[in-house]
Amino acid sequence: MKIIYYPGCTLKTKAKNLGDTAVAAMSRLGIELEELKRWNCCGAVYSLADDDLIHQVAPVRVLVRAMEQGGGKLVTLCSMCYNTLARANLIMKNDEEKRNTINSFMDEEKDYNGEIEVVHLLSYLKDEVGWDALKEKVTVPLEGLNIAPYYGCTLQRPREVGIEAPGSFQLMTELLEAAGAEAVPIAEADLCCGSYQIIGNPEAAGNNSAKIVSAADKAGADALSMSCPLCEYNIGKKQGGLPTFYFTQLLALALGVSPEECHFELNHQSSFELLKSKGIVKL
Amino acid sequence: MAVKLSPNTVKKEFIEKLEKLSGQNIQKCFQCGTCSGTCPMSDSMDTPPRQILRMAQLGLQEDLEKSETCWVCASCHGCNVMCPRGVDLPRVMEALRQMKLRKNVNKIEPSEIPAETIKDCPQIALVAGFRKLTS
Numbered sequence: 069m070k071i072i073y074y075p076g077c078t079l080k081t082k083a084k085n086l087g088d089t090a091v092a093a094m095s096r097l098g099i100e101l102e103e104l105k106r107w108n109c110c111g112a113v114y115s116l117a118d119d120d121l122i123h124q125v126a127p128v129r130v131l132v133r134a135m136e137q138g139g140g141k142l143v144t145l146c147s148m149c150y151n152t153l154a155r156a157n158l159i160m161k162n163d164e165e166k167r168n169t170i171n172s173f174m175d176e177e178k179d180y181n182g183e184i185e186v187v188h189l190l191s192y193l194k195d196e197v198g199w200d201a202l203k204e205k206v207t208v209p210l211e212g213l214n215i216a217p218y219y220g221c222t223l224q225r226p227r228e229v230g231i232e233a234p235g236s237f238q239l240m241t242e243l244l245e246a247a248g249a250e251a252v253p254i255a256e257a258d259l260c261c262g263s264y265q266i267i268g269n270p271e272a273a274g275n276n277s278a279k280i281v282s283a284a285d286k287a288g289a290d291a292l293s294m295s296c297p298l299c300e301y302n303i304g305k306k307q308g309g310l311p312t313f314y315f316t317q318l319l320a321l322a323l324g325v326s327p328e329e330c331h332f333e334l335n336h337q338s339s340f341e342l343l344k345s346k347g348i349v350k351l
Numbered sequence: 352m353a354v355k356l357s358p359n360t361v362k363k364e365f366i367e368k369l370e371k372l373s374g375q376n377i378q379k380c381f382q383c384g385t386c387s388g389t390c391p392m393s394d395s396m397d398t399p400p401r402q403i404l405r406m407a408q409l410g411l412q413e414d415l416e417k418s419e420t421c422w423v424c425a426s427c428h429g430c431n432v433m434c435p436r437g438v439d440l441p442r443v444m445e446a447l448r449q450m451k452l453r454k455n456v457n458k459i460e461p462s463e464i465p466a467e468t469i470k471d472c473p474q475i476a477l478v479a480g481f482r483k484l485t486s
């Protein structure tokens with residue numbers, strides 16, 4: 069089975085540990101993530117100014133490419149890409165005036181009316197694979213690992229594109245449990261890590277990320293699980309206080325993908341140390 | 352903060368522009384302060400989000416132009432999902448940023464970002480930061 073997949077810029081460079089592990093894990097589940105043949109950067113953030121349509125063209129072009137490649141569902145992984153694509157898609161579905169302006173601006177492309185369904189991998193796993201089926205494929209259960217699911221902002225907000233309601237962290241919790249780990253809930257799971265303020269106001273961003281690390285630590289979590297390369301950078305690499313993983317790395321590991329293919333060298337080194345100390349990775 | 356209101360201080364054109372750019376009816380806000388309580392960045396702001404919205408309702412253009420708050424907002428939408436009046440405050444912050452950026456000024460200078468940050472950080476940090484903080 070194949071599903072069209074949009075990796076986005078960061079998954080091809082700094083966050084190969086997110087992109088490559090998703091491809092490997094899904095392959096173990098018999099699903100091929102077929103990369104879009106032609107794609108561009110989505111713009112990373114959705115334009116909030118009402119008159120700024122030019123910045124909607126980049127994500128809309130991605131959606132047009134998905135339609136050209138067969139349409140249906142488009143799976144994404146990076147939380148920021150997911151948010152930007154899903155929101156641009158809503159404009160094309162629901163706002164006739166803006167849709168007409170954007171369509172008439174794009175010369176080469178066919179008119180697009182919101183036909184694509186933008187789906188985050190967590191939703192896809194639940195709806196198309198199912199946690200019970202996933203559990204059956206787990207060969208390396210993540211026993212003894214206490215992981216706090218962390219969603220950040222863009223998986224849940226605004227409500228109209230949230231993969232689940234604000235304050236609910238069920239999808240990642242269920243995924244972690246299916247993989248054999250213990251999910252440790254934290255109230256800060258949707259507290260902003262500081263996002264792009266890491267280059268605008270690094271001190272403020274650092275304060276936020278420190279709060280998240282501290283909350284997870286106090287709750288007894290060994291590590292945080294996440295879906296966004298910017299969260300991983302702010303909370304994992306910049307803080308360095310608590311191991312962080314992409315949920316796809318944990319999934320891949322549980323499905324028997326080799327530790328080398330999970331690219332733990334791209335995480336903070338404490339992350340791999342944790343897996344060794346728990347005996348999940350044996351050297 | 353005492354504010355004297357008169358037809359001269361209430362900048363109606365500013366309010367209209369802000370509402371047009373943000374797509375929001377800012378008069379809907381009844382000043383409950385949920386946004387300030389929710390905002391994870393409010394500790395680093397010179398003026399909390401609730402006050403920004405009040406200043407906008409009163410058309411205090413000069414005070415809003417002086418405030419750095421819109422530059423600290425991380426567009427996390429925490430306030431937006433909690434607002435009991437349905438005001439999309441991140442869009443108001445975006446409108447305030449855009450009014451400044453459209454005068455061809457940058458909040459951050461890309462050339463001044465430390466080389467180490469550029470080397471280490473994910474592309475989305477740079478793309479998002481440039482989109483929000485440069486003209």
